[in-house]
Amino acid sequence: MSVVLQAKGISKNFHDPITIQVLKDVSFEIKKGEFVSVIGKSGCGKSTLLYILSTMDTDYEGDLLIDGVPMRNKKEGELALVRNEKIGFVFQFHYLLNEFSVLRNVMLPGLKLGKYSEQEVEHRAMEKLRILGIDNEAHKMANQLSGGQKQRVAIARALINDPLIIMGDEPTGNLDKKNSQIVFDIFNELAHEFKQTLLIVTHDNEFAQSTDRIIEMEDGRIIRM
Amino acid sequence: MNTKLIFTIAKSLLVARWRQTLVAAIGVTFSITMFITLLGFMTGLNDLLDGLILNRTPHIKLYNELKATPNQPIAISNKFKNHHHFIHSVKPSGTRAEIYNYGAIVDALKNDKRVYGVAPKLVAQVFYNVGAIDVTGVINGIDVDAENKLFFFKDYITAGNYIDLKNTPNSIILGKGLADKMLANIGDVVQVTTPKGDRIQLKVVGYFQSGLQDFDKTQSYASLGTAQKLLGKPSNYVTDIQIKLTDMKLAPLVGKEYAKVFSVDAEDIQTANSQFETGSSVRSIISYAVGITLLVVAGFGIYNILNMMIYEKMDSIAILKATGFSGKDVNAIFVSIALSIGFFGGLAGLVCGFGLSVVIDNVPFNTAALPTIKTYPINYNPKFYVIGTIFSLITTYFAGLFPARKASKIDPVVIIRGK
Numbered sequence: 001m002s003v004v005l006q007a008k009g010i011s012k013n014f015h016d017p018i019t020i021q022v023l024k025d026v027s028f029e030i031k032k033g034e035f036v037s038v039i040g041k042s043g044c045g046k047s048t049l050l051y052i053l054s055t056m057d058t059d060y061e062g063d064l065l066i067d068g069v070p071m072r073n074k075k076e077g078e079l080a081l082v083r084n085e086k087i088g089f090v091f092q093f094h095y096l097l098n099e100f101s102v103l104r105n106v107m108l109p110g111l112k113l114g115k116y117s118e119q120e121v122e123h124r125a126m127e128k129l130r131i132l133g134i135d136n137e138a139h140k141m142a143n144q145l146s147g148g149q150k151q152r153v154a155i156a157r158a159l160i161n162d163p164l165i166i167m168g169d170e171p172t173g174n175l176d177k178k179n180s181q182i183v184f185d186i187f188n189e190l191a192h193e194f195k196q197t198l199l200i201v202t203h204d205n206e207f208a209q210s211t212d213r214i215i216e217m218e219d220g221r222i223i224r225m
Numbered sequence: 226m227n228t229k230l231i232f233t234i235a236k237s238l239l240v241a242r243w244r245q246t247l248v249a250a251i252g253v254t255f256s257i258t259m260f261i262t263l264l265g266f267m268t269g270l271n272d273l274l275d276g277l278i279l280n281r282t283p284h285i286k287l288y289n290e291l292k293a294t295p296n297q298p299i300a301i302s303n304k305f306k307n308h309h310h311f312i313h314s315v316k317p318s319g320t321r322a323e324i325y326n327y328g329a330i331v332d333a334l335k336n337d338k339r340v341y342g343v344a345p346k347l348v349a350q351v352f353y354n355v356g357a358i359d360v361t362g363v364i365n366g367i368d369v370d371a372e373n374k375l376f377f378f379k380d381y382i383t384a385g386n387y388i389d390l391k392n393t394p395n396s397i398i399l400g401k402g403l404a405d406k407m408l409a410n411i412g413d414v415v416q417v418t419t420p421k422g423d424r425i426q427l428k429v430v431g432y433f434q435s436g437l438q439d440f441d442k443t444q445s446y447a448s449l450g451t452a453q454k455l456l457g458k459p460s461n462y463v464t465d466i467q468i469k470l471t472d473m474k475l476a477p478l479v480g481k482e483y484a485k486v487f488s489v490d491a492e493d494i495q496t497a498n499s500q501f502e503t504g505s506s507v508r509s510i511i512s513y514a515v516g517i518t519l520l521v522v523a524g525f526g527i528y529n530i531l532n533m534m535i536y537e538k539m540d541s542i543a544i545l546k547a548t549g550f551s552g553k554d555v556n557a558i559f560v561s562i563a564l565s566i567g568f569f570g571g572l573a574g575l576v577c578g579f580g581l582s583v584v585i586d587n588v589p590f591n592t593a594a595l596p597t598i599k600t601y602p603i604n605y606n607p608k609f610y611v612i613g614t615i616f617s618l619i620t621t622y623f624a625g626l627f628p629a630r631k632a633s634k635i636d637p638v639v640i641i642r643g644k
Contacts, residue, residue, distance in 0.1 A: 051638045056547060077551040084549020091641055095544035099237040109548040111230045157548065169641070 003068070004164050004197050005030040010052060010062035012045075022048050023060070024220040030165065030199060035191035037208040038201045040217035047169055049217070050201045054087060054167050055079045067164055084113050088158030088166040092173040094150040096142035102153050103129070103138040110160040121160070128156040132186060148179030155186060159196075166190070168200040172207060184210070231554060234545075235561040242534060249530045250570035252523035253621065257574025257613045260516030262581045264609040267512040269602030271505045277436050281376050282494050283344070283467035284476040287483060289324060290490040293317045327463045330487050339470050339479055344371035346465040347452045352418040353445075355407045359418065362403060362443040366452020375469045378433075378446075385411050385431020390448055397427040397451070400441035401434045417455070425455050520616050523570075524624035527563055531628035535559070535635075542632050543640035552633035559632050563625020564618060571617030575610055 012023040022045045030036055040046045051057040053064065055071055058079070064071040066086055071079065083089075096105050103125055110121035129135040132152045137145055145153065151171065158166050168187075172180035184207055190196040191212070200211065208214050216224035239246045293315045299305055324330065327345065334343045347366035352359035369391040372378040379387045383401060390396050399409060409415050413429050427447065435441055447455070453462050468483075470476060476493035484491035495502070535542070542555055586603040 047642065051642070054547070056636075056638045077553060080546065080549050080551035080554075083547065089547050091547075093540075093641075095540055095547075095641070097237075097541050097544070099241040099541075108230075108234075108545075112227070112549050112554070114227060114230075161549075 002032050003029045004032050004034075004066070005053060005199070006063075006065040006068075007049075007053065008063040008065070010049070010060055010064065012048060012052065012057075012060040022220050023052070025062070026220070026222055027062075028215060028222060028225055030197060032164075032197055033191070033195040035187065035198045035212040036200070036215060037211040037213070038199070038215045038217060039203060039205065039208045042203070044217045045220040046201045046217050050167055050169055050199070053199070054089065055082055084109055085161055086164040088161070088163035090151070090154050090158050090166065090168040090171040092170040094147075094154040096145075096150055096153055096157075098141065098143045101139055101141055102134070102145065105142050105153060106156045106160055109157060113161050115161075125156070125160060128159045129153070131159075131189075132156050148175055148182060151175060151179065151183055152186065155183070159190075165197040165199060168198070168202075170202055171200060172202065172204060180204070180207070227554070231557045232561060235558050235565065238534065238538065238541075238558070239562055239565065242530075242537075245530045245534070246566060249523075249527045249566045250573070252526040253520075253567055253570025253617055254574040254577060256516070256519035256523040257571050257617050258577040258581060259519050260613050260616070261575060261578025261609055262585065263516055264509075264512045265578070265582045265603045265605060266585055266601070267508055268604035268606060268609075271508055272604055273598065273602045275505055278498055279494070281381075281435070282498060283375070284470045284473050284494050285468040285480045285483065286492045286497075287324060287330070287466040287468065287487065287489045288464060288492070289322060291317055291322075322464050323458070323462045324464065324466060324487075324489055326487075327461050327466070330466060330489075333487075334466070334468060334483075339472070339475060341469040341471045342371060342375045344368055344375050344467045344469075345449060345463040346372075346467055347449055347456075347458075347462065348464050349452050349456050350420055351455070353403065353407060354416040354418060354424075360403070360406060360443075362445065364397070364417065364452055364455065365444060365446050366449040366455075367446055368449050375467065381433045381435055382431050383434045385429075387431065389430035390446060393428060393430055395425070395427050395451055395454075396430040396447065398431040398433050398446040399429055400444045401432045402438055402442035403445060404429070404432050406442065419455055419457075421457070423455075423457065427451070516613075517616065520620045524620040527566055527621055527624040528628060531559060531563060531625055532631075534562075535628050535632045538632075539635065539640050542635050543637035546635065546637040547641065555635070556629045556633035559629030560622065560625045563621045563629070567617045567621025567624075570621075571614055574617065575613060578610075578613065579605075 006029040008027050010023055010026045011021065014020045014022055026049060038046045038049065048057070052060050055064070055066070066082060071082070074082070097108070100108070103122065106125040106128060107121050110116065110124065111118065116124065126135060126138060129138050132155060134149055134152050134156070137149060142150065142153065151174075172183050175183060187198055187200065188210070191198050202208055214224065215222055297312055297315065299310050299312065331343055331345065334340050345368055349364045349366065351362055351364050353362050367378070369378070369387065373387060382398065385398065387398070390398055397415065399407070399415070407415060409429050411429055411431060414426050415429060416424055416426050418424050433441070433446065449463070450460065453460055456462070470479060473494065477495055480491035480493035483489070545555060546552070582603045582605065585601050588601050590598060590601045592598070
């Protein structure tokens with residue numbers, strides 16, 4: 001199995017107000033098709049790690065390889081392209097654009113990539129919405145949906161470019177039990193039926209227990225993986 | 226593909242905030258409207274005032290200046306060649322007011338391709354007799370047809386017919402102010418006295434109004450023949466030759482050339498009326514300054530609205546960046562928002578500006594000083610419309626640039642983690 005994501009000795013310091021090392025020499029790798037969760041107490045650095053892995057945070061030491069390509073020394077525009085093409089995001093908050101319809105929201109990253117024509121992107125977006133069971137809501141505006149539905153739209157948006165890896169930062173954090181279960185079932189289905197690589201940061205231990213692999217962090221170090 | 230996507234996103238953001246967008250666009254519309262109207266009106270007025278002088282001023286005037294000869298006898302004398310000359314109280318003598326060899330000069334001028342037309346003129350100092358009182362003044366002897374062709378003589382005749390001056394012997398057209406002073410109606414006969422003491426009676430065939438009151442109080446027109454008869458001079462006696470060129474800019478150069486070739490004095494329009502050029506350009510500068518100030522104010526409006534939009538749309542910007550839009554794309558989105566406000570606002574401004582110009586153009590404007598003007602003057606030079614468009618795009622571009630740069634520098638991690 002090929003390695004999708006590789007972290008080599010990643011360290012990070014916060015300098016404000018005093019220098020604190022939040023990540024200490026973190027190294028691990030994720031193989032294709034793995035469903036990985038990162039757990040740990042609040043402040044252990046798991047979210048910080050995720051944002052470094054997502055290429056959005058570039059202020060760190062060590063090396064990050066996505067699909068075998070080092071991310072260090074890449075320009076902002078090149079990193080944006082990597083995020084567009086290879087990484088799908090699901091955040092705690094859905095971050096849908098209220099000015100657009102559900103379908104358009106899902107299509108945006110696809111249109112940005114420009115790999116397919118607009119019709120094809122639209123077709124693919126409908127496909128993803130169907131997988132997530134919300135294709136009926138496709139033409140509603142984003143703010144007309146319920147919280148759980150919005151999060152499913154956000155997952156569809158993460159899937160639109162068939163990313164190498166989907167990263168989630170507490171994706172069920174804002175949802176009630178029922179909706180959390182739906183989102184978790186979706187992740188499971190993606191991981192096992194579609195062989196989608198997933199890296200989910202969570203503090204929900206129950207959620208973590210049912211993933212393939214758990215990375216546990218404490219005080220900026222990995223203590224279990 | 227990417228450009229289209231950026232435009233769609235920009236458009237959606239604009240439509241979602243259409244009230245703010247409208248306010249911003251109205252700001253631009255208003256300033257462009259004022260810019261166009263102001264410049265059109267100001268330039269129209271400039272043209273009118275310049276025309277007042279420039280239409281009636283020859284590009285080159287050939288005449289004999291009353292002056293002492295620069296070659297005084299002592300300078301010619303060999304005996305005092307190496308001496309310093311002290312000469313006091315030199316007086317001109319024997320200077321002839323008329324242009325020597327007038328007929329030949331006019332023929333030569335008519336063959337010159339640079340010359341649009343030639344009009345001879347005879348300026349005679351006279352006293353107008355009003356009962357027991359004498360009013361000093363000037364009678365301009367003119368070639369009526371040439372004067373009308375070159376200086377639109379007809380336009381300034383407010384009563385009577387200009388051509389009567391040519392067709393009626395011993396006729397005169399009085400300045401309106403002068404006619405009022407002399408209580409002379411059309412058809413009346415007025416008496417003038419020449420400096421030599423000869424009295425002559427002239428029939429009033431019209432009034433003229435130049436727009437310059439002082440001028441109208443002393444000047445009057447007669448035909449060249451009448452003026453010559455008045456002074457008891459032969460028919461080749463002419464004091465001025467007025468020349469209009471096809472290209473006014475050549476006047477100083479051609480003037481110098483004629484002065485040398487014909488041994489006369491030449492005065493060109495640029496030298497004689499330099500203050501009008503200055504006045505016009507200062508007025509234009511003021512109009513531009515006001516117009517651009519308005520636009521800059523509108524620009525600040527756009528700047529504010531975009532800044533607000535960016536604060537409101539922090540989340541959207543963050544997610545766009547997280548899902549693969551680069552800082553450059555975000556920058557382009559906000560710049561295109563600003564530019565479309567500028568473009569559509571500016572376009573509406575051009576239309577409104579034109580409309581307002583037309584309205585002003587039809588407002589009655591009657592003044593005793595300007596007999597030919599019935600409405601306010603407007604200049605519809607397309608140049609103002611082009612400049613207005615360019616300025617509206619430039620100001621809105623810069624107004625959008627700084628907020629857009631701020632938006633492009635938003636760190637998605639800070640926004641997303643801050644939740």
